[in-house]
Amino acid sequence: MEKCTFNEAKKLVRELVETKGFPNDESALTQKILWAFVELGEAADSYKKGKDWRTVSEELIDAIFYILDFIGLVEKTQGIEIDVDRIFLEKWKKNMERPRQYGQKRDLSK
Numbered sequence: 382m383e384k385c386t387f388n389e390a391k392k393l394v395r396e397l398v399e400t401k402g403f404p405n406d407e408s409a410l411t412q413k414i415l416w417a418f419v420e421l422g423e424a425a426d427s428y429k430k431g432k433d434w435r436t437v438s439e440e441l442i443d444a445i446f447y448i449l450d451f452i453g454l455v456e457k458t459q460g461i462e463i464d465v466d467r468i469f470l471e472k473w474k475k476n477m478e479r480p481r482q483y484g485q486k487r488d489l490s491k
């Protein structure tokens with residue numbers, strides 16, 4: 382199967398939303414985030430129930446679909462462009478520059 386970048390995936394999700402007639406205006410933005418959480422819940426439930434890794438991974442990808450759907454819809458409704466690949470790489474670099482175990486002040490072993 383072919384590969385794609387986050388930006389290409391964002392366009393594919395847009396195509397899916399338009400083809401399948403899913404909510405596609407500014408009023409749908411909140412529900413896109415909500416559905417991403419629902420898909421994370423489905424992933425956690427699949428993991429808890431011992432489903433196979435393919436199923437758990439697919440639920441996580443569903444969450445990414447909704448995240449990219451949100452970003453694509455922001456682009457469409459706000460008339461801006463969001464370079465997801467660049468944001469990912471910049472955030473990765475930023476995180477790599479942070480100290481070891483950043484953001485984990487509490488020692489959870491106690």
Ligand SMILES: [Mg+2]
Nearest residue numbers: 420423440443
């Ligand atoms: Mg799902």
